[in-house]
Amino acid sequence: MTTSLGSRQASGPAAPAAPLRGRRTRGLALLLLAVALLAAAATSIVLGSRDVSWAEVWAGLSGRADGFAEAAVAKRVPRTLLAAVAGAALAVSGLVLQGITRNPLADPGILGVNTGASLAVVSGIAWFGLVSPTSYIWVAIVGAALASAFVWTVGSLGRGGATPLKLTLAGAATAAALSSFVTAVVLPRPDISENVVSWQVGGVGGATDDKVWLVAPFLLAGALLCAWCARGLNMLGLGDDLAAGLGEDVNRTRLLAAAGAVTLAGATTAVTGPIAFVGLVVPHVGRLLLGTDHRWLLPFSAMGGAVLLLVGDVLGRVVVPPSEVDVGIVTALVGAPVLIAVVRGSRVREL
């Protein structure tokens, strides 16, 4: 990923070309990732704080929920689906935000987009009597959009425009502030504060089939927008002047792609609460393996994000049985070291 700092002549260690090249190699890599995704999904259904046998899994999947085990399995199916789509959405959102801002540190969690969505939802519930889950999603998307516009504005202040580090600091500060606002809004309201944690640290434990189906069209719309912009994002990577000189309408691409990324992050947050770092870790690995072409990075990020969130959720379920750790905490544990590694390894530190 490029940083807009300084000239290329002052570059640090040269980044080697991505190891996986050629359509066939990359296609194979995506295929392997798809297999990993299936394996992770299967694990997510089988493993949990309650052990179940394969027979019970089968019974649960085929809709019978007679015993405890079958009921547990039936509950794990929507949970698995939600973890997969949420992970995919967050990773794609992160990838696209990175492309738009030309900033390897962009992530809907780190930049405060998810917390913005979260605050919008709890404010809506507390003050405007928001009840229908569909309205949660709309309000969350609006909150996400406002938060991203705010962070972008603050991060662009001063000399040099929106440099990666300024944007990240603005985002982290905003995320922290908004998170306290969430607490402030929710604490005096015991009716909402029951699940206050899920509005501060996201998880997929509360998944139901209804929730998954409710959020699916939003995620599909966001994903299509992002996919439509794939080639435009490649162009943005060359800098605005060059991209525009090559015939790309940079403002339109940025706006459309941002709309896609914000929809994905906002809608996901409306059902899971804010989950950070998925959008940072997965695209980073993708770029290391596949290089800079968003037409490959998008499907990679979608599947990789799904795998990461599924595995994270399973880990959260089995580390301290019988209780569970929210997947938002697990991704933070995985993601924070990656954030530090990216900052140390790239020219971002030259600021």
Add this chain to the structure above:
Amino acid sequence: MTTSQPRLEIERLTLGYGDREVVHDLDLVIAPGDVTAIVGPNACGKSTLLRSMTRLLPPRTGRVLLDGKEVHATPAKQLARRMGLLPQSPIAPEGITVGELVGRGRHPHQRVLARWSQADDRAVTAALRATDTLELMDRAVDELSGGQRQRVWIAMALAQETEVLLLDEPTTFLDISHQVEVLDLLTDLNRTSGTTIVMVLHDLNLAARYADHLVALHDGRLHSAGRPHEVLVPELVRDVFGMPSAVIEDPVSGKPLMLPIGRHHVLTRDG
């Protein structure tokens, strides 16, 4: 590439950023099929003018015309098929390969969902061959030397297959040998494909040697324009750079060669 001669005209153009006006009321006609160099001191509006010619910067007043059609009213992709711009310090995404980067020059010729075509393939191979970077194709751009990298950027501009190519200081940060190499390459391009080349150059003498026409800007206004021997005269250097100088005939090229006159190391001081 087409053999038709693109007419690039600038009419009463005024440009600026914020409340600062950078180019004032400029009229200029770019000679089609030739190499034009824009010279002038720092911050005289050279780069601003170049950016405006590819519709990156809308004019305050006046207009830029390509074959009589206003550039700023032409759709971006359509314009990018005819006119390319290589900015001064372009940025390459980290880890991108030479082949991939040059391939991105094909963007204006591609539709949103279209696959890579044979025409794309041919254009990229031709561009790599012309710039002698074919063997670098699978290398990462970050790993290359400054001179190699600049040739790769020019390859990308070539892959765009435009009739007009604008370059903002294509030789900055390069060793003198690489500067000459890049200018030779652009001359090859001009002579073999008839591409109209407009470049901003820092070095007056290299500009006078390699350009068919010089355009001298001073404080955002046109000072003089014409053949190198008409433009590069001591009066220009005095007016625009505020420095006395002598101009002799370059024994290598027969073009004018400017020799600066400072306060020291001068045998006879005249003027």
